[in-house]
Amino acid sequence: MHMERGVEVTDLSIWYGQKLVLKNVSLFANRGEILGVIGPSNSGKSSLLKCINRTLEFIPRARVEGSVRVEGLDVSAYSAHSLRRKVGMVFPLPVGLPLSIYENVAFAPRMAGIHRKVVLDELVERCLRQSALWDEVKDRLGMLGSKLSGGQQQRLTIARALSHEPEVLCLDEFSIAVDPVTTMRIEDVLTDLKKSITIILVTNLVQQARRLADRVAFINDGKLVEFDLTDTIYGEHPREKLTFDYVRGHFG
Amino acid sequence: MNWRRIGESAMESLIRLCGVSAVLFVFGILIFVFREGQDFMFNRLDFGEFFTQIAWRPTAEPPTYGALALISGTVGVTLVAMALAIPFGLGTAVFLSEFCSWRWKEALKITIELLAAIPSVVWGFIGITLMNELVIYITHVPVGVNVLNAGIILALMSVPIIVSIGEDALKAVPDGYREAAEALGATRWEVVYKVLFPAAKNGLLAAVLLGVGRAVGETMAVLMATGHSIRLIFDGQAPFFHPLYPGRTLTATIAAELGETSKGSDHYQVLFVIGLLLFVITFVINFSADLIVRGIRKE
Numbered sequence: 197m198h199m200e201r202g203v204e205v206t207d208l209s210i211w212y213g214q215k216l217v218l219k220n221v222s223l224f225a226n227r228g229e230i231l232g233v234i235g236p237s238n239s240g241k242s243s244l245l246k247c248i249n250r251t252l253e254f255i256p257r258a259r260v261e262g263s264v265r266v267e268g269l270d271v272s273a274y275s276a277h278s279l280r281r282k283v284g285m286v287f288p289l290p291v292g293l294p295l296s297i298y299e300n301v302a303f304a305p306r307m308a309g310i311h312r313k314v315v316l317d318e319l320v321e322r323c324l325r326q327s328a329l330w331d332e333v334k335d336r337l338g339m340l341g342s343k344l345s346g347g348q349q350q351r352l353t354i355a356r357a358l359s360h361e362p363e364v365l366c367l368d369e370f371s372i373a374v375d376p377v378t379t380m381r382i383e384d385v386l387t388d389l390k391k392s393i394t395i396i397l398v399t400n401l402v403q404q405a406r407r408l409a410d411r412v413a414f415i416n417d418g419k420l421v422e423f424d425l426t427d428t429i430y431g432e433h434p435r436e437k438l439t440f441d442y443v444r445g446h447f448g
Numbered sequence: 449m450n451w452r453r454i455g456e457s458a459m460e461s462l463i464r465l466c467g468v469s470a471v472l473f474v475f476g477i478l479i480f481v482f483r484e485g486q487d488f489m490f491n492r493l494d495f496g497e498f499f500t501q502i503a504w505r506p507t508a509e510p511p512t513y514g515a516l517a518l519i520s521g522t523v524g525v526t527l528v529a530m531a532l533a534i535p536f537g538l539g540t541a542v543f544l545s546e547f548c549s550w551r552w553k554e555a556l557k558i559t560i561e562l563l564a565a566i567p568s569v570v571w572g573f574i575g576i577t578l579m580n581e582l583v584i585y586i587t588h589v590p591v592g593v594n595v596l597n598a599g600i601i602l603a604l605m606s607v608p609i610i611v612s613i614g615e616d617a618l619k620a621v622p623d624g625y626r627e628a629a630e631a632l633g634a635t636r637w638e639v640v641y642k643v644l645f646p647a648a649k650n651g652l653l654a655a656v657l658l659g660v661g662r663a664v665g666e667t668m669a670v671l672m673a674t675g676h677s678i679r680l681i682f683d684g685q686a687p688f689f690h691p692l693y694p695g696r697t698l699t700a701t702i703a704a705e706l707g708e709t710s711k712g713s714d715h716y717q718v719l720f721v722i723g724l725l726l727f728v729i730t731f732v733i734n735f736s737a738d739l740i741v742r743g744i745r746k747e
Contacts (some may be wrong), residue, residue: 291624
């Protein structure tokens with residue numbers, strides 16, 4: 197069966213000044229699948245995500261080689277803003293913008309030129325339902341988003357990332373500031389979402405990638421150690437011994 | 449004997465004293481200004497005349513004390529100053545904190561702080577000489593020391609305050625907000641006015657109000673640059689506001705006349721009534737700012 201490539205990374209290297217943080221990484225994520233990216237902290241996983249929506253450009257002295265394609269097109273072929281509307285991004289610590297819950301979700305659609313209240317209302321409700329937050333906030337949409345609890349804010353940022361109907365959703369350690377129950381709920385949301393879009397999940401939690409991902413990339417110290425189907429990575433015989441040790445918690 | 453506890457409580461009382469003293473000073477000044485002017489204010493001052501008449505002739509016989517032109521001067525100069533300083537100051541603050549490279553930023557900040565260090569008399573010189581010529585050249589009025597001139601000078605004096613406090617307020621906005629908004633596809637300008645302005649509005653408001661406070665209270669530069677003549681800046685004639693008229697402010701009147709009065713005379717006392725009026729104006733500005741900030745917080 198031919199799968200459509202949501203994101204394809206080829207020979208990607210990233211430098212911060214003189215320091216090489218990611219070396220010759222090649223991997224891909226298919227539409228309809230979740231790609232899990234695992235590895236110890238500081239191994240370059242987040243930098244990889246920043247290349248996909250080109251927010252790496254904000255870091256002074258950062259340099260990139262290789263290519264990243266989103267939906268078949270190189271990221272440099274998009275304007276930064278149209279790219280970021282195609283790629284939703286969820287950060288490790290939830291950032292409720294200093295706006296109401298409603299305005300947090302309506303932020304991106306408004307910038308895209310949607311102003312009709314009926315359309316926005318419908319869109320806000322759909323995104324909040326998708327991120328499993330609607331029932332908790334539907335009576336107080338005017339409240340400041342930053343007043344929600346950590347777990348709720350993280351779901352709000354997911355709702356916000358979905359609000360511009362991205363083709364690709366990147367999540368960077370979304371469960372760091374979230375309790376286990378909420379984590380499970382968000383995981384259910386992701387499993388549901390992947391039917392229609394490409395999801396890249398960067399995580400420190402080895403078992404989370406196992407639960408959710410269809411393919412897993414293991415990055416260690418800036419190098420891609422192994423990239424394969426989840427069952428292979430977590431099975432008895434991954435290609436690399438390092439992978440075997442890492443997923444069983446022998447190091448890291 | 450527990451010396452640590454004694455030291456601790458001594459420090460605590462000292463700090464408490466510092467806190468209380470601020471309140472004491474404010475009330476002390478208020479009471480002093482009130483005491484000097486109260487006899488005249490309650491017994492002989494005609495408030496109707498004070499607030500509605502233009503004629504300010506405290507040395508004429510009989511004297512008249514109409515302060516309307518002075519009030520209009522203060523309001524007019526402040527309006528011109530703020531109309532220039534708020535957009536310019538906030539614009540500079542945004543540029544410094546969001547768009548400027550690191551090296552430029554340091555150079556610009558030092559220069560702007562230098563602007564704040566210029567004594568107000570020197571600003572007055574600039575008003576009388578350079579700005580005077582400039583105003584005459586551009587607007588073709590016969591005399592260039594007027595409300596516009598003083599307003600421009602005051603704007604230049606308020607900008608450093610607005611810039612440095614405004615920039616602090618913007619810098620205090622967490623970087624996560626910028627990243628989140630940019631990841632949603634916002635342009636840098638959209639980040640500024642959709643995210644940073646709402647997030648930093650308390651600080652920015654404080655910056656603007658301190659600028660207004662400076663403009664209302666500034667004396668020396670204004671005394672030199674307004675032309676110091678008693679004339680209504682606002683009137684029924686279109687365009688209703690005449691920044692090209694020379695004017696006179698409340699503060700400049702006190703500074704110019706207090707030295708010539710004998711202590712306790714009516715003239716002396718009426719200047720303290722003006723002082724009281726200035727006190728009330730600044731109090732109202734600060735208090736309403738406080739209410740606005742509180743209202744924003746409650747939301």
